[in-house]
Amino acid sequence: MEKTANQSILPISAKINDKGNLEIGGCDVIELAQKYDTPLYVYDEATIKSICNSYKTAFEKYKNFQPMFASKAFMTKYMCKLMQKEGFGLDVVSGGELYTAIKSGFDMSKIVFNGNNKSIDELEMALDNNIGRISVDNFLELALLDNLAKSKNKNIDIFLRITPGIECHTHEYIQTGHLDSKFGFDLTQLDEAVELVKEQYTSLNIKGLHAHIGSQIFETQVYYDVVEVILKEMARIKEKHSIELQEMNIGGGLGITYTENDTPPSINEIAEVILDSLESNSKKYGINSPKLYIEPGRSIVGTAGATIYTVGSSKQVPNGKKYVALDGGMSDNPRPSMYQAIYTAVVADKVHSDDKEIVTLAGKHCESGDIIIKDIELPKLEEGDIVCVFNTGAYGYSMSSNYNRVLKPCAVTVQNGQSSVIIKRETYDELISHDVIPDYLS
Ligand code: LLP
Numbered sequence: 360m361e362k363t364a365n366q367s368i369l370p371i372s373a374k375i376n377d378k379g380n381l382e383i384g385g386c387d388v389i390e391l392a393q394k395y396d397t398p399l400y401v402y403d404e405a406t407i408k409s410i411c412n413s414y415k416t417a418f419e420k421y422k423n424f425q426p427m428f429a430s431k432a433f434m435t436k437y438m439c440k441l442m443q444k445e446g447f448g449l450d451v452v453s454g455g456e457l458y459t460a461i462k463s464g465f466d467m468s469k470i471v472f473n474g475n476n477k478s479i480d481e482l483e484m485a486l487d488n489n490i491g492r493i494s495v496d497n498f499l500e501l502a503l504l505d506n507l508a509k510s511k512n513k514n515i516d517i518f519l520r521i522t523p524g525i526e527c528h529t530h531e532y533i534q535t536g537h538l539d540s541k542f543g544f545d546l547t548q549l550d551e552a553v554e555l556v557k558e559q560y561t562s563l564n565i566k567g568l569h570a571h572i573g574s575q576i577f578e579t580q581v582y583y584d585v586v587e588v589i590l591k592e593m594a595r596i597k598e599k600h601s602i603e604l605q606e607m608n609i610g611g612g613l614g615i616t617y618t619e620n621d622t623p624p625s626i627n628e629i630a631e632v633i634l635d636s637l638e639s640n641s642k643k644y645g646i647n648s649p650k651l652y653i654e655p656g657r658s659i660v661g662t663a664g665a666t667i668y669t670v671g672s673s674k675q676v677p678n679g680k681k682y683v684a685l686d687g688g689m690s691d692n693p694r695p696s697m698y699q700a701i702y703t704a705v706v707a708d709k710v711h712s713d714d715k716e717i718v719t720l721a722g723k724h725c726e727s728g729d730i731i732i733k734d735i736e737l738p739k740l741e742e743g744d745i746v747c748v749f750n751t752g753a754y755g756y757s758m759s760s761n762y763n764r765v766l767k768p769c770a771v772t773v774q775n776g777q778s779s780v781i782i783k784r785e786t787y788d789e790l791i792s793h794d795v796i797p798d799y800l801s
Pocket of ligand 1: 570
């Protein structure tokens with residue numbers, strides 16, 4: 360079956376140019392470093408578009424289909440604009456993500472608001488801006504939302520988020536669909552939730568069920584299973600409460616290729632499994648085929664993004680490791696220290712050098728665990744070399760911090776030899792702009 364871009368380590372436009380340098384989106388990575396300084400996030404627009412196309416074509420034959428981008432993976436006004444152009448909706452999980460979408464002029468009817476503890480202010484923002492769907496996670500939220508909606512004389516379309524009880528083999532922190540999870544209604548609580556909406560929370564209109572099974576998934580069977588669990592519940596709800604739900608949202612989760620050991624399925628492969636499950640289980644449970652929403656995040660932006668760093672100091676531990684320090688680290692990419700995530704890198708101006716050694720790429724933060732890549736074989740590094748770490752496009756910038764008061768990097772998008780800033784580099788004045796010295800100390 361045809362490969363899709365989530366199965367490659369490199370962004371699709373990456374190549375070695377005439378100068379022998381790494382090029383992404385037609386832009387020489389060394390020149391990008393000179394122009395914008397480092398650390399720098401570089402997003403290959405061609406890869407993002409190619410992935411979006413793969414999703415659209417893989418599900419083409421299922422007419423009632425709405426792909427959404429899980430904006431938590433990389434949320435900026437640029438992404439909103441690009442996703443809107445691609446016909447994708449958005450999954451948002453906070454007031455901040457919602458605000459970004461609003462300010463970018465996103466079509467509100469194509470936004471789903473997820474999250475296990477939305478505040479009243481956040482729900483209000485969603486209602487005031489006529490958001491498409493709210494995925495209600497728990498009993499408190501049902502009550503709050505109904506109350507707010509009634510006070511505003513509005514009716515709201517919702518999903519009920521469920522915990523489908525499906526385990527997938529990924530890092531424990533990024534599993535969400537197994538039974539012992541903080542997200543969603545347990546299946547045993549679903550009847551009560553439906554009953555409450557029917558009898559009491561009359562401003563809420565249940566359009567369908569929503570589940571998300573986890574992230575960085577390599578198995579296809581879990582997608583078959585989640586569709587089946589949802590259809591089975593829809594059939595039960597129809598039978599027991601005479602409510603015919605029309606929609607299902609099966610979340611995101613498709614994995615990407617951080618290293619050669621990662622073997623995610625293609626988008627076509629998961630689409631085939633999902634559509635097969637929809638067809639056979641709709642028949643099995645006597646349900647009309649519902650509208651299908653998916654909300655991938657990592658697979659849309661992960662492969663597209665790379666981070667470029669400049670090499671600084673190095674240290675050879677006698678009879679031990681050689682550490683080479685980069686000018687960023689856990690503040691621009693906390694994933695290695697949080698999840699033991701493993702990445703692949705090249706030296707942008709020495710891609711073909713045979714003079715190699717095994718080094719550990721360390722960050723610049725005051726923390727021993729601040730390592731970007733452990734024990735990687737790279738051409739011998741010298742101060743000033745430019746290292747490019749691949750697959751940082753998802754959950755890199757989104758989880759970045761100012762730890763050690765390190766400034767957040769700039770992000771650019773590249774295509775056809777053009778680079779454009781999509782996030783400006785933070786300045787020291789911006790960094791301290793929220794600090795307040797109380798009167799008694801000034
Ligand atoms: N939908 C819901 C309800 C989610 O909770 C998530 C991710 C997604 C969609 C998108 O999943 P994706 O397609 O990106 O796998 N920070 C972690 C990942 C946490 C994912 C949380 N939820 C990491 O860096 O690996």
